[in-house]
Amino acid sequence: xxxxxxxxxxxxxxxxxxxxxxxxxxxxxxxxxxxxxxxxxxxxxxxxxxxxxxxxxxxxxxxxxxxxxxxxxxxxxxxxxxxxxxxxxxxxxxxxxxxxxxxxxxxxxxxxxxxxxxxxxxxxxxxxxxxxxxxxxxxxxxxxxxxxxxxxxxxxxxxxxxxxxxxxxxxxxxxxxxxxxxxxxxxxxxxxxxxxxxxxxxxxxxxxxxxxxxxxxxxxxxxxxxxxxxxxxxxxxxxxxxxxxxxxxxxxxxxxxxxxxxxxxxxxxxxxxxxxxxxxxxxxxxxxxxxxxxxxxxxxxxxxxxxxxxxxxxxxxxxxxxxxxxxxxxxxxxxxxxx
Amino acid sequence: xxxxxxxxxxxxxxxxxxxxxxxxxxxxxxxxxxxxxxxxxxxxxxxxxxxxxxxxxxxxxxxxxxxxxxxxxxxxxxxxxxxxxxxxxxxxxxxxxxxxxxxxxxxxxxxxxxxxxxxxxxxxxxxxxxxxxxxxxxxxxxxxxxxxxxxxxxxxxxxxxxxxxxxxxxxxxxxxxxxxxxxxxxxxxxxxxxxxxxxxxxxxxxxxxxxxxxxxxxxxxxxxxxxxxxxxxxxxxxxxxxxxxxxxxxxxxxxxxxxxxxxxxxxxxxxxxxxxxxxxxxxxxxxxxxxxxxxxxxxxxxxxxxxxxxxxxxxxxxxxxxxxxxxxxxxxxxxxxxx
Numbered sequence: 001x002x003x004x005x006x007x008x009x010x011x012x013x014x015x016x017x018x019x020x021x022x023x024x025x026x027x028x029x030x031x032x033x034x035x036x037x038x039x040x041x042x043x044x045x046x047x048x049x050x051x052x053x054x055x056x057x058x059x060x061x062x063x064x065x066x067x068x069x070x071x072x073x074x075x076x077x078x079x080x081x082x083x084x085x086x087x088x089x090x091x092x093x094x095x096x097x098x099x100x101x102x103x104x105x106x107x108x109x110x111x112x113x114x115x116x117x118x119x120x121x122x123x124x125x126x127x128x129x130x131x132x133x134x135x136x137x138x139x140x141x142x143x144x145x146x147x148x149x150x151x152x153x154x155x156x157x158x159x160x161x162x163x164x165x166x167x168x169x170x171x172x173x174x175x176x177x178x179x180x181x182x183x184x185x186x187x188x189x190x191x192x193x194x195x196x197x198x199x200x201x202x203x204x205x206x207x208x209x210x211x212x213x214x215x216x217x218x219x220x221x222x223x224x225x226x227x228x229x230x231x232x233x234x235x236x237x238x239x240x241x242x243x244x245x246x247x248x249x250x251x252x253x254x255x256x257x258x259x260x261x262x263x264x265x266x267x268x269x270x271x272x273x274x275x276x277x278x279x280x281x282x283x284x285x286x287x288x289x290x291x292x293x294x295x296x297x298x299x300x301x302x303x304x305x306x307x308x309x310x311x312x313x314x315x316x317x318x319x320x321x322x323x324x325x326x327x328x329x330x331x332x333x334x335x336x337x338x339x
Numbered sequence: 340x341x342x343x344x345x346x347x348x349x350x351x352x353x354x355x356x357x358x359x360x361x362x363x364x365x366x367x368x369x370x371x372x373x374x375x376x377x378x379x380x381x382x383x384x385x386x387x388x389x390x391x392x393x394x395x396x397x398x399x400x401x402x403x404x405x406x407x408x409x410x411x412x413x414x415x416x417x418x419x420x421x422x423x424x425x426x427x428x429x430x431x432x433x434x435x436x437x438x439x440x441x442x443x444x445x446x447x448x449x450x451x452x453x454x455x456x457x458x459x460x461x462x463x464x465x466x467x468x469x470x471x472x473x474x475x476x477x478x479x480x481x482x483x484x485x486x487x488x489x490x491x492x493x494x495x496x497x498x499x500x501x502x503x504x505x506x507x508x509x510x511x512x513x514x515x516x517x518x519x520x521x522x523x524x525x526x527x528x529x530x531x532x533x534x535x536x537x538x539x540x541x542x543x544x545x546x547x548x549x550x551x552x553x554x555x556x557x558x559x560x561x562x563x564x565x566x567x568x569x570x571x572x573x574x575x576x577x578x579x580x581x582x583x584x585x586x587x588x589x590x591x592x593x594x595x596x597x598x599x600x601x602x603x604x605x606x607x608x609x610x611x612x613x614x615x616x617x618x619x620x621x622x623x624x625x626x627x628x629x630x631x632x633x634x635x636x637x638x639x640x641x642x643x644x645x646x647x648x649x650x651x652x653x654x655x656x657x658x659x660x661x662x663x664x665x666x667x668x669x670x671x672x673x674x675x676x677x678x
Binding site: 210225269272273 | 614
């Protein structure tokens, strides 16, 4: 009893001593439990600590704390591309209407059940296809279609709804940034209206903080209620050099934090566009190098990793930096049970 | 002493009695002290009370409380058009570069010192002109130019900086809506980057909640820091049927409250676009009928007032509904000292 009490007292004292000796960043480390200790995690914690410490040279006033995130491959997997999976049904319906399309790509591949064709498609081509399948459709009908997709579709590998596959370390990062006064935005090459349907529930990001590609729309006031209809014409492709343009149009400020991933060089310009003065913004680049728990792929020309070296960006190795990737408790079965 | 005490007690008692007999809306009326009592003020108060009363059929969940405001003629005067006044200097500079332009309109009128030509110009034409004067310019340089304008330019009638002429009743309305959980947005036919420079200080509306017309921009990563440059091409005219399109792109939700003004029918579609279900949104249309304190003008075809009758919109008579228009304490001298 006496020993026990002394041990407890000693334990408490030594715990307090350790706590007081720890730098502030280490105390905040609990905010990112799914990140392994290492230079990337430390760099994030240091950046946020300095950004929020008044008097520090790295202090960022709250209104300038803008963080932008790519979506596919940065916040959730892009194999297959989720919007590509969504397009399967409307593309099949379109071929039924116009059977001659069955011989043309990507219609041909889709009819043969090959999702990879849609998955590897350039974002601007995917948007053009959306124009073919969704021209004339109103906002309200489109949103209903997307909701239905997310209710019923399942990821081919993990057999769970796509929006249950958000990366847990990135969800923690979004929450950590918001808790420190950052506004979190999505800046995706994918369709803006598609992502807006699930952004709030999946990422805690409201629709008005989603930037993406979109078709031209036309106001139709011919009846009440007035509606907006999609045209077959692509208005904006929010990919590559289009990302800073979309960010400027929606936010009107340079982000101080941006996150993207290695695959097609689609995020390079967004990461380059982070604020440079009075001090550099934070650029985070995710490298998919974990075939066991997620996927492993490289970029043909290595442009994103090259830009990362030149710009001093933080490169996330999914294998090394992420303790877990998916939220098992929400029903995601991972390939090897480790995810 | 005794009498005084009794009087105080009686006064307090009667004040309490009056207070308890007042409906809740009347208590909230203090939020709009520059609005005269009347059906328009009452309709605003009723709408906000019902929107925020859980269980009421008119309750609106916080995330759907989106309010959009036109700028010119709705939040500040449009005689002259502020962006038109801003254009004087760059247009003169452009004519100096290319003297042959001096014979073409609107250059000719500008050189002759006639601001009304610019003021009455269609928003899409004004944006085209901006393309002529500002093509190639970066964000950063443009913003500096706008700041300088607001520091030095004075309104020809009241001799104060343009951004000190925000309508006080509308500033109260913006604050009142925000205090009740509404997000306030600007949706202007004017240039998005122009308004963003002053929106936060003038209206309490951050840049990312400003929607407006804009030129196409191009990312230039050729040097560090990377920049965006304006092209001579108009990308979006946020006027008339363009307003719901801009609102949809930036917000992704239908507003439940929208405010515009009578002049060119530029706000009709935005007001029609307010949410209809489960119950109608609130549409506010300002009629400039106060030549003494501000300006009086009508619309050629009367389309806005006709749409207001058909849609049951609240029409503000500046003369009747606004107790004061400008904030005299900030140095605005009004035409007849009553403003």
